[in-house]
Each structure stands twice: as C-alpha cells, then as structure tokens.
Amino acid sequence: MDSSNTWIQSFIYLFLVSASVHFLHTLLISPKLTVNHQNARVKRVAQAPLRFRSDGTFKILQVADMHFGNGKLTRCRDVLESEYNYCSDMNTTRFLEKMIQLEKPDFVAFTGDNIFGSSATDAAESLFQAFGPVIKSGIPWAAVLGNHDQESTMTREELMSFISLMDFSLSRTFPSVEDNSNSNKQNPVTNIDGFGNYNLRVWGAPGSNFANSSVLNLYFLDSGDRATVDGVRTYDWIKESQLDWLRHVSEKVQEQKLDINESPPISPHSTTTPSLAFFHIPIPEIRQGPLYSVVGHYREYVACSLVNTGVLNTLVSMGDVKAVFIGHDHKNDFCGNLGGIWFCYGGGFGYHGYGLAGWSRRSRVILAELGKGEQSWGGVKRIKTWKRLDDETLSKIDEQILWERESW
Known part of the structure; x- marks a missing residue:
C-alpha cells in the first residue's frame, strides 16, 4: 500500500513538473524564440529626400x-538646489519634446555626446531614450558622435551602426559613393578615419524648378574622442582622409551648378548650392581666433585638440560652407x-551634462529660406x-x- 502511494505521488509530482515546464515554455520562452511575422517590422524610413517646404523654408x-x-535614475548636474530633487534625464526629454512641438523642425541634427557613456549602463537603451522624442515625432534626424558616447557598452563603430538603423535616422556609419556601373547603387567608403562621416542633400520646394535638385547640402563629420600626442593627452581631431573626402563631395556639390544652369534659371544668383557642416569638437582656430561679430556667450575656454589639420583652410577653400555647428x-x-x-x-542641451546653475539649458534653430522668382521658388537666399x-x-x-546672397 505504501509503495503504491509513493508511486502515485511520484507520478503526480512528475506530471506537475512537466506541466509547469510546458506552461512556462509556451507563455514565456517560445514567443521570444519564434519569429512573429505579423509583429516583425523593418526600420521606419524617413520620407526621402529631405526637401524645402512649399513656403520656401527648411x-x-x-x-x-x-x-x-x-533616464529617471540619472540626476541633473549644475542646477539650482531647489531643482535638484526632481530633476533627471527626463528634463532633457521634456525639453526636446517642447522644442519639437514649438519649432516643428523639418530635420533634427544631434551634434555629439548624445549619451554620457560613463553614466549609461546600457548604450542601446540610453540611445532609444535619448532619441525617443524625435523618433516618436517621425521627423528625419541624423547624429554624429562626441567624445563621451563610446564610454558605455558600444564602440564608436557599433554606435553609429546602431544609430543608422534607428527609425527615421538618416545617419550613416561610412560615407557612400555611386557605383559607376549602376547609378542607383551606393558603395560605402571605409578607408576613411572615424565613424559618421556623410552628407545629406536638401532638395528644392515641391513644384519649383529645383524640385528635383539639391539646393542645400549638409556635411556631418566625426571629430573623434581623445588622443595622445607626444605623451600629452588631448582631444581628437578631423583627419586628412576626412578632409579629402569633404573636398571631393564639395566638388560634386559645385558640379551640380552646371546641371542647374542647364535648366531655366529663376535668377542669375539662384544656382549656387550653400552647405552647412556639423561636428562635435571645435577646431583649434576657434581658440586661436580672432573671432569676428560674436553673437552669444563665450563663457569657457575652447576645449579642442592640440593638433591643427587645417580644417578652416579646407572649408574656406571649398567655398560652399557658410556655417559650422558644434558642441562640446x-x-x-x-x-x-x-x-x-x-x-x-x-x-x-542636456541636464546631465555640466552647465551653470541658474543658466537655462538651450538649443539652436537654423532656418534656410529660398528666394522667390517670378513664378517659382529658387535657390537658398538666406540662412x-x-x-x-x-x-x-x-x-x-x-x-x-x-x-545672405549679395543680390537677388
């Protein structure tokens, strides 16, 4: 009798264990191992190409x-004592949300130190949260890296690859060039320093003579993180291979003027394609100066590299770059x-970055305006x-x- 009871109890025990394992596998494990074709999705792609609005603005x-x-666990730095207890990364998120709602930008450019690597325990999760508001808005965006992004759980190459795969991102890990045998095929250029060197073209207003031509060019450059020169620690710099690539792209941008000239010009001044550049670490020339017509606050020493590779001379010689936007x-x-x-x-911009207590975080807005011809919008008139x-x-x-163009 006792042996019979023992066998029955053992059978019931094994049945319950088996049932429990099956239950857990069905509800918790199996869904993670099985591809759900209904829920699977690819990257949500921004409407391409970037384009001026019908009112002639970008x-x-x-x-x-x-x-x-x-996120919520990360406290603010350099805020008033009265603000500290309720201040976190969420203040940064709310600021970005408010800026998007107020300014309604056509494009958002993140110029580095997007995440603070030493405080981000999971780089991917921090990136999702940091870029969350712009992804939610569906606005096209792009980013370059700063000197702190890679201090978490991803290398710089992994970061840029990940960012390029995020929804509505136009970022690229490497620049690309057209395959001569197939104009629709783009080949990555990997023999260039850094990760996140690329250019984006902005097309003219819909319905205009330049609706199918780029009238504004955006350059993005990886200014690196840190380096050592002759035993001295310094910030990194934009390398010669990047400047060579930049010159090449600029030549292509200027070649387009010939194509535009072949179409009926709206005015003799509507064919030049201006460019803007975005990177993180300032160049030594800013510190050396002299700077003219300064607008805004110059509150701290310019933290740049000890190495000067002639970025300013390159940009001046190119002729198309009208403004450069930096951070750091x-x-x-x-x-x-x-x-x-x-x-x-x-x-x-961010509340976990250093600042000055009582001095508001801030953001910059850039507005490009087209010139109006007799019948249609022309090229860029003013930035x-x-x-x-x-x-x-x-x-x-x-x-x-x-x-602004000298005449129109």
Whole structure:
C-alpha cells in the first residue's frame, strides 16, 4: 500500500513538473524564440529626400550634448538646489519634446555626446531614450558622435551602426559613393578615419524648378574622442582622409551648378548650392581666433585638440560652407565668424551634462529660406539662426543672419 502511494505521488509530482515546464515554455520562452511575422517590422524610413517646404523654408533643430544617462535614475548636474530633487534625464526629454512641438523642425541634427557613456549602463537603451522624442515625432534626424558616447557598452563603430538603423535616422556609419556601373547603387567608403562621416542633400520646394535638385547640402563629420600626442593627452581631431573626402563631395556639390544652369534659371544668383557642416569638437582656430561679430556667450575656454589639420583652410577653400555647428563646450553658445564662415555652438542641451546653475539649458534653430522668382521658388537666399532657452516661455534669443546672397 505504501509503495503504491509513493508511486502515485511520484507520478503526480512528475506530471506537475512537466506541466509547469510546458506552461512556462509556451507563455514565456517560445514567443521570444519564434519569429512573429505579423509583429516583425523593418526600420521606419524617413520620407526621402529631405526637401524645402512649399513656403520656401527648411528648419533644422540642433541638439548639442544631451549627455543622456539612465533616464529617471540619472540626476541633473549644475542646477539650482531647489531643482535638484526632481530633476533627471527626463528634463532633457521634456525639453526636446517642447522644442519639437514649438519649432516643428523639418530635420533634427544631434551634434555629439548624445549619451554620457560613463553614466549609461546600457548604450542601446540610453540611445532609444535619448532619441525617443524625435523618433516618436517621425521627423528625419541624423547624429554624429562626441567624445563621451563610446564610454558605455558600444564602440564608436557599433554606435553609429546602431544609430543608422534607428527609425527615421538618416545617419550613416561610412560615407557612400555611386557605383559607376549602376547609378542607383551606393558603395560605402571605409578607408576613411572615424565613424559618421556623410552628407545629406536638401532638395528644392515641391513644384519649383529645383524640385528635383539639391539646393542645400549638409556635411556631418566625426571629430573623434581623445588622443595622445607626444605623451600629452588631448582631444581628437578631423583627419586628412576626412578632409579629402569633404573636398571631393564639395566638388560634386559645385558640379551640380552646371546641371542647374542647364535648366531655366529663376535668377542669375539662384544656382549656387550653400552647405552647412556639423561636428562635435571645435577646431583649434576657434581658440586661436580672432573671432569676428560674436553673437552669444563665450563663457569657457575652447576645449579642442592640440593638433591643427587645417580644417578652416579646407572649408574656406571649398567655398560652399557658410556655417559650422558644434558642441562640446556646454557654456559657450556663441556664433563667431572665422575666414568668412560662421562657427556656432549649440549650447548645452542636456541636464546631465555640466552647465551653470541658474543658466537655462538651450538649443539652436537654423532656418534656410529660398528666394522667390517670378513664378517659382529658387535657390537658398538666406540662412538665419536663433536659440531657445528651456525656461517657462522657451525664450527666443540671439536671432541673426548667418548668410545672405549679395543680390537677388
């Protein structure tokens, strides 16, 4: 009798164990191992190409130095004592949401230190949170890396590859060139320093003579992170291979003027294609100066590399770059002119990045405006910029014209 009871109890025990394992596998494990073709999706792609609006404008929101950590768990730095207890990365998220709602940009450019690697325990999760508001909005966006992004769980190449695969991102790990045998095929250029060197073209207004031509070019460059020169620690710099690539792209941009000239011109001044550049670490020439016509605050020493590779000379010789937008120095938010090119800081955006207590976080807006011909929109006539503060009214400050055609 006892042996019979023991056998029955053993059978019941084994049955319950088997049933429990089957239950757990069915509800928890199997769904993770099985591809659900109904729920599977590919990257949501931004509407291409980038294009001016029908009102002749194209607006860019620059976000510099978000320094995103782990969301709600990451405390703010350099805020008033009264703000500290309820301040976290979520303040950065709310600021980005408010800027998108107010300015309604056509494109968002993130200029590095998007996440603060040493505070981000999972780089991928931090990136999803940092870029979350712009992804939710469906606005096309692109990013370059700063000197802190790679300090978490991904290398710089892995970061740029991951960012390029995110929804509505136009970022690229490597630049690309057309395959001569197939104009629709793009081949990556991997023999170039850094990760995140690429250019984006913005087409003319719909229905205009330039609807199928780019009238504004956007360059993105990887300015690196840190380096050692003759035993001295310094910030990294833009390398000669990147400048060679930049010159090549610029030549292609200028060649397009010939194509535009072949179509009926709206005005004799509508055929030049201006360009803007975006990268993180300022170049030594900004520190060396002299800077002219400074608009905004020059509050801290320009932190740049000890190595000067002649970036300014390259940009000046190219002729198409009208303004450069950088980050890195959070308490600088000025625009200054060097060699006829404007260099503009975005100003510290993120609340986990260093700043100045009582000094509002800020963001920069860039607006390109087309010239109006007799019957249609033409090429870019004017490029303006201003900043918004993260205060009660999102105050607009320091509006200025960066570039305008001498005549139209």
